[in-house]
Amino acid sequence: MTPDPQLPAATVPEPTPAAPRAAAPVLSAELLATIRSRAAGYDATNTFPHEDLADLVAVGYLRAFVPVSAGGLGLTLRDVAREQVRLGAAAPATALAVNMHLVVTGLAQVLADRGDHTLDHITAEAARGEVFAFGNSEAGNDLVMFDSRTRAEPQSDGGYRFTGTKIFTSLSPVWTRLATFGRDDSDPDVPLLVHAVIRRDAGGIEVRDDWDTLGMRATQSGTTVLDGVLAPREAVHRTLPVGPSADPFIFALFATFEILLAAVYTGIGRRAVELAVASAHRRTSMKNEGRTYAQDPDIRWKIAAAAIAQDGIEPQVGALARDVDELADHGSLWFAKLVGLKVRAVENARFVVDQALRVSGGSSYFTGGELGRLYRDVLAGIFHPSDEESAHATVARAHLGPLT
Template sequence: MPTATTPEALLDDDLLARIRGRAARYDRENAFFVDDLAELAERGYLRALVPTALGGFGWSLEDVVRAQSRLAGAAPATALGVNMHLVWTGVARLLHDRGDDALDFLLREAAEGEVFAFGISEAGNDLMLFGSGTVADPQPDGGVRYTGRKIFTSLSPAWTRLGVHGLDATSDDAPKLVYGFIDREDPDVRTLDDWDTIGMRATQSRTTVLDGAVAASDRIVRRLDPGPNPDPFVFAIFACFELFLSSVYAGLAERALDLAVDAARLRTSARTGLPRSEDPAVRRRIAEAALALDGVAPQLTGLARDVADGADHGAFWFAKLSGVKVRTVQTARDVVDAAVRVAGGATYFAGHELGRLQRDVLAGVFHPSSDDGALNTIANAWLGPVQD
């Protein structure tokens, strides 16, 4: 049985220093974070959310929020890649704690070392969880064949299980969105080598082509009506995705602020002969960045506790979760921008850590929820849906 540990103990300073030391190379070479993943797996990080009775550490969602921010401060792309595995284990844990054992197999397999990835995103599909262009074809034995393309599949070189969804348009109860898990060994799964982005390069979030890949009958976990759905499974995906994702960008911003403070103390003004930390304009930039960032962590940990405890936010739940993602990403972008202005022209070079962070932070706007989607959700919560 694993020994209980904290995020700060598992992700100790020595481990984070090694991970930070590899980040620039992964980015420069557009390479997957192989060594980071191996060390994190060896430490048990991939089973952090698995209950102790099933072989994990039994961490809370709040623990993972803190841990992901800490990991992102060392290597944002590594944290973002691992995030997708943690989302699935978080979903399984929430359902398990509420007496739903549909994903207990996932918890057991994660404890045994399987790596789970997220195969939901599709090009042009702004419905996300509420629709799919992938075909889900039911089989006589209860399994489902999936045919379609999934984009932004983080952990592409390493995943062993892929959670996907598709639309069944032929069954008697159609249309239904069908969620299931497929295996890496399936011959009808292809991973394209098409990840060449300006930031978050180490995630290697490649396109996954499904040419009739099979999810066995015991790996079909939900059949749901398309569109917004109150099913706990959908809520758990949305909650874990938004919270853990936001934690990555919060950690990235915290690192950027630290680098700005270091730069302000180390740089000297040729005009005054004083450290830049004495410059009122620099002090104001850092103070404004710190003030904005100061409100992020309490909101993330508070919402994580509310999700785990089953707090009743009623119709405002999705507004709160999409809102915290948009707010955190925008805050991170503002903090990085302030840090770059404080640190100066050296950050324009690709090898500078702040140069990498200002590229990495740009990815935040492409994750759901989008700004427009979040604002629509928030407006609907406060005003109700637009009347046709």
């Protein structure tokens, strides 16, 4: 179970005016169709989508959050969430993999929009083409971001050496920069959580080829072992107390992570509705004298239920992303809104995919079918933080106060 991320109100620096940002769609229909055409193959062979990544790099997608003035696309969180819904509908695993890079670069931009430029080094490196991944998850660490099993050993020059094992490291074959964290116990009375970025060529890094999962196979989220890996002083961007923190960094991380995750799973739901509709028009019924299942009242009910659910979640993703972009003040309800959106998006997508499977019949049970793959892919959502238990604890605390 992930921890309750309900935090005291953060002290946020005075925002600076944001430069105008592009809002036009980045991913063309043709590119998305090409990416969709490869998804089954990557899933079947359990391989990383190198061709997809090359195409996304070519259109500048990995520089989505980089300001236009620095050579990026200058997109807002709402813009990127919109694109991730579309990419998630085409190839969920590709979308989830690139999501991790977008979360790292996005949290830097969310902080910059609020006048905090401590992560500008991430933006600068993304502008130069570096690929970022997250190295935060650890086996057996149900406190997630509020403690760590990884050791962070301070160096005399202000840098840190990290030693520990990180799991679910998406983009593991290609990342060049890893945003990670560990625990500094050099002062046992005041332990610290140290957040930094390490380079793949820093030495002491083992990336294991151990990703063999039920779904989301193309993410290739292998285990990463850190053995005294150095993060120089300039790559260390936060030292926080163990436990919940009101630091704006934590808000920015939760905001980008939860919203962009919700976007990917919302994309899965969108595609499932499309497949259900196509199946209903294609399949015919002997019972109903050869008419298509689009004329069957029970099938129509199921598709309507799926469409109603899907129509309800899509505006929520855009609205909460817009609130982050526009510096809306939700006060103590911010974290409840973020974790609630993630849980709703995942559970909604699971419901919609299930309805689509019921509509499409037994053929979708065979391996190789797109709906069967979506069914396996959508299950991964229940393992991302915040999980259902943690989200309910967060929302309950926001509305009812802490347990006494």
